[in-house]
Amino acid sequence: MSTTTVGILGGGQLGQMLGLAAIPLGIDCVFYDPSPEAPARTVGRHIAAAWNDLDALARFADMVDVVTFEFENVPTASLAAVAARKPVRPGLRSLEQTCDRIREKEFLRDAGVPVQPFAAVSTEADLAIALATVGTHGVLKTRSLGYDGKGQRVVRGAAELAPAWDALGRSPSIYEAFVPFDREVSVVATRALDGTSVVYPIVENLHTQGILFRSTAPAAVPDALARAAERHARQVLEGLGHVGTLALEMFVADGTLIANEIAPRVHNSGHWTIQGARTSQFENHMRAVAGLPLGDAGAPEPAAMVNLIGGLPPIGEILAIAGATAQFYGKSPRPGRKVGHINIVAPTREMLVQRLADAEHLARQHNQLA
Numbered sequence: 395m396s397t398t399t400v401g402i403l404g405g406g407q408l409g410q411m412l413g414l415a416a417i418p419l420g421i422d423c424v425f426y427d428p429s430p431e432a433p434a435r436t437v438g439r440h441i442a443a444a445w446n447d448l449d450a451l452a453r454f455a456d457m458v459d460v461v462t463f464e465f466e467n468v469p470t471a472s473l474a475a476v477a478a479r480k481p482v483r484p485g486l487r488s489l490e491q492t493c494d495r496i497r498e499k500e501f502l503r504d505a506g507v508p509v510q511p512f513a514a515v516s517t518e519a520d521l522a523i524a525l526a527t528v529g530t531h532g533v534l535k536t537r538s539l540g541y542d543g544k545g546q547r548v549v550r551g552a553a554e555l556a557p558a559w560d561a562l563g564r565s566p567s568i569y570e571a572f573v574p575f576d577r578e579v580s581v582v583a584t585r586a587l588d589g590t591s592v593v594y595p596i597v598e599n600l601h602t603q604g605i606l607f608r609s610t611a612p613a614a615v616p617d618a619l620a621r622a623a624e625r626h627a628r629q630v631l632e633g634l635g636h637v638g639t640l641a642l643e644m645f646v647a648d649g650t651l652i653a654n655e656i657a658p659r660v661h662n663s664g665h666w667t668i669q670g671a672r673t674s675q676f677e678n679h680m681r682a683v684a685g686l687p688l689g690d691a692g693a694p695e696p697a698a699m700v701n702l703i704g705g706l707p708p709i710g711e712i713l714a715i716a717g718a719t720a721q722f723y724g725k726s727p728r729p730g731r732k733v734g735h736i737n738i739v740a741p742t743r744e745m746l747v748q749r750l751a752d753a754e755h756l757a758r759q760h761n762q763l764a
């Protein structure tokens with residue numbers, strides 16, 4: 395059989411880890427990313443051209459058998475140009491239903507996944523309606539292009555909503571109820587071309603200044619809640635007809651789950667699966683995209699990940715921690731930029747907690763947030 399060549403839109407660290415997972419599967423990767431410094435350039439061929447360069451996109455599509463993405467904000471016209479030439483997996487529906495926060499919440503609600511009250515804010519008149527439907531304690535977010543907590547404002551009283559909307563440049567926004575959560579969790583899952591799917595153990599996430607700092611698997615939640623999270627992940631996979639890996643981020647409040655958002659791609663809260671699960675989220679994504687059977691998403695031991703943000707500790711200090719592995723993305727450090735991560739595995743939860751404390755301490759000494 396001839397080698398499958400997968401085109402990947404985006405060449406950041408997610409692309410790099412997809413490319414690394416592709417190598418033992420005999421899959422070649424071609425990355426499309428405007429930056430000549432794209433981290434994924436070290437693990438495949440790289441086309442450095444603008445997102446709106448339709449000629450370069452056509453050339454890219456002609457080089458590959460199938461296209462996927464690690465970056466979901468690819469302009470619609472660019473995606474359409476690629477989709478006209480080669481299959482795109484996951485399909486455009488996965489992007490359409492998740493690129494706009496209102497459509498995403500409506501999709502989740504219709505798929506049977508619980509969400510908090512929300513309302514669209516597009517005009518001045520919408521402000522009063524939004525307050526009446528959602529309440530006076532909420533979060534105002536731009537409908538598109540927000541990430542890592544950017545493009546959002548917490549509202550703590552009726553008088554704060556209009557100034558918050560001004561601060562977001564009066565962009566089309568969503569106003570959603572503030573969820574007084576006990577924990578933030580996520581579920582990463584992969585669906586194959588034939589519709590079979592695997593779901594990874596539920597993960598607990600800790601954010602610092604809106605950026606993911608730590609993920610721990612499995613999250614310390616009751617079994618019933620873990621099963622509900624798994625069910626919600628499958629509802630999302632099926633509802634989207636998704637092919638590939640995605641992440642569903644949720645809050646746990648009062649012992650129940652409330653969905654926050656979907657990432658229609660491999661996700662930072664699934665990096666622990668590289669050492670922690672029998673098949674990583676990256677490998678399963680590549681298998682799905684190439685039409686191959688999926689691998690076991692089970693995790694033999696407790697595992698965790700700590701993000702390295704804005705600075706890297708000396709590699710030797712990371713590797714001196716028992717059960718630790720390091721992954722550096724080859725990006726030049728800038729405050730607030732994810733430049734690597736540490737994965738930790740341990741035979742018991744108690745040992746994981748100890749090792750994690752050492753890894754977090756080391757990361758904090760070198761991390762620089764914006």
Ligand code: AMP
Pocket residue numbers: 510532533540541542543544570571572573574575578601604654655
């Ligand atoms: P997001 O960009 O939607 O992932 O939000 C970034 C972070 O802001 C989340 O991980 C939460 O910590 C917090 N957050 C977002 N939406 C809400 C909400 N409705 N209620 C409480 N906290 C929120």
